[in-house]
Each structure stands twice: as structure tokens, then as C-alpha cells.
Amino acid sequence: MIQLKDVSYVRLGSPDLEQAEQFATTCLGLQIAGSGKADLYLRSDARAHTLCYTEGDPRRQTVGFEVEDEASLQDAASTLDALGHAVHAGTAEEAERRKVKSFIGFRDPTGNHIELVVRPERSGRRYFASRDAGITGFSHVGLNSTDPARDELFWTQVCNARVSDRIGDIPLMRVNAIHHTIALVRAPQAGIQHINHQVESSDDVLRSYYFLNDKRVPIVFGPGRHPTSGARFLYFSGPDGMIFEYSVGVDEIEDEATHRPRQFGFEPASFCMWGSRPAGMALPST
Numbered sequence: 001m002i003q004l005k006d007v008s009y010v011r012l013g014s015p016d017l018e019q020a021e022q023f024a025t026t027c028l029g030l031q032i033a034g035s036g037k038a039d040l041y042l043r044s045d046a047r048a049h050t051l052c053y054t055e056g057d058p059r060r061q062t063v064g065f066e067v068e069d070e071a072s073l074q075d076a077a078s079t080l081d082a083l084g085h086a087v088h089a090g091t092a093e094e095a096e097r098r099k100v101k102s103f104i105g106f107r108d109p110t111g112n113h114i115e116l117v118v119r120p121e122r123s124g125r126r127y128f129a130s131r132d133a134g135i136t137g138f139s140h141v142g143l144n145s146t147d148p149a150r151d152e153l154f155w156t157q158v159c160n161a162r163v164s165d166r167i168g169d170i171p172l173m174r175v176n177a178i179h180h181t182i183a184l185v186r187a188p189q190a191g192i193q194h195i196n197h198q199v200e201s202s203d204d205v206l207r208s209y210y211f212l213n214d215k216r217v218p219i220v221f222g223p224g225r226h227p228t229s230g231a232r233f234l235y236f237s238g239p240d241g242m243i244f245e246y247s248v249g250v251d252e253i254e255d256e257a258t259h260r261p262r263q264f265g266f267e268p269a270s271f272c273m274w275g276s277r278p279a280g281m282a283l284p285s286t
């Protein structure tokens, strides 16, 4: 079984790196951690980078997950290969661009680009926000799924993800004690559905609501509270239509051995217990 330790980074293609930098620094609140020929590195916590914009097609979206060591990476490559996933062994140059020791790339059953990485770099300097959004770190991703039941099996049986809760057939899955690191969202094609950063307090969520409204950044969901993880949240859209989430207060699963996923109905109250509705998502009314 592939043992994922944590989500490590997201790589997003963008035709306009200047616009991406502007948004990431003045709206989202990330710190520039350097740039390469066609790469813009951004930090949100102690890691050397957690988001990298690369010049190019915005449909090129990749999520990196950390595995324990080189042996685990090689085992993962064999497992995926045996299951018929084409596995790309990252070159030294590609690993350097990702600030990791080594990595492999493959696609999940929906076709999402996934990378497994060994020894992602941390920085000796603390994260210093470009605006005071209260960010404490990159925490989870929503991944598109053309078949959530099939993809849940991939993440939980081929990998070590465990389902913390389900909304309809959407699983929220953890790879460590945090309620979820991967949320699957039904969609017609592969892609990253949203990128979550944790913030320090509910005040930060609400402060950002007013701040982003002022900046004319489209708010797509919230402010609200998820009954699943208990988090207070705000979702807004960034360059190339990517959705970003701030949230605070995500539960931790106290007892790994006894936790049973709760089943929530596919209805508005399961997404927000305060009554906010996700823009553009067809949900029955309650």
C-alpha cells in the first residue's frame, strides 16, 4: 500500500505569471520564495514552497504528496505499474524544480496528475506573509473525480487514505490525523477543484471576506461553516478560475481505530451549517 504522509505542493500552469504573482501576493497572502525560468515559487508555511505557478496551459495541474523515503517511492512505482498506471520517474532536473530529492508522476483513475515526492525541502526562514491573511499553512486539496466511488477505492485501497466523512458519494479523506487532505468532487473531467490554506482564526476568515470583496475578488462560497470538519471557511476564485479556500478549525480524528465515517445527505446543509450556498453547484433546496 502506498503510504502518503501529507500533501506537499500544488503546481499550476498559468499563461500569465505576472497576474498569478499579483493575486498570490496581494490577495491570497503567500510569500514569494523565488522564481525560475518559467516557475514562480510561493510559500505558506515552513516548507520551501507549497505552490508553484509554471508558465503554460492552466489545465496542467499537479498535486504532490510526500512519502517516507526512497524505498517507499520505489514500492509505490511498482504498485502503480502493476495496476497499469503509466509511471514517470522524475529526472534530477525535474526534482530540483520541485525542490525535492526525488519523485514519480502518474495519473489517478480520473486522470489527475499526481506526484509522489521524497524529502521536500523546508526553509530555514519562517514564512513571512505578503499580506496579513493569517495563513498558517497549505492543508488540503479538492480533486475532481469522474467517478467518486471508483476513485475512493483507489485512494483508500491502493493508497492509505481513510474516509473521515461522506457527503452523498463525495468522500473527505485523511492521510494523517487531520480530518481531510483530499476531498473528491464529482466533475466531468480531471482537475484541482480547490486549494485550501488554513488560517489562524475565524476573524481572519471574516477579515478576508471584506478585504477580498473590496478587491473585487469573486467570493464563491461562504463565509460559512462545514458540518463535516467543523471548519469556518471562505472560498474565492483566483487566476485561471482556480478556487482557493481559507479555513480554520478543521477537526482532527482522535481515535484512528474507532472512527467511522459519517454519512451526510447531498444537500445544502451538509456543505454549510450557516446557510451559505456554493455558487454554481446544483443542490436540492432544503
Ligand SMILES: O=C/C=C/C(C(=O)O)=C(/O)C(=O)O
Residues within 6 Å of the ligand: 141, 142, 167, 172, 183, 196, 226, 227, 228, 229, 230, 231, 247, 250, 270, 271, 272
Ligand atoms: O462542502 C463540503 C466541504 C467540506 C470540507 C470540510 O469539511 O472542511 C472541505 O473543506 C472540503 O471539502 O474541502
Ligand SMILES: [Fe+2]
Residues within 6 Å of the ligand: 140, 142, 183, 194, 196, 245
Ligand atoms: Fe476544503
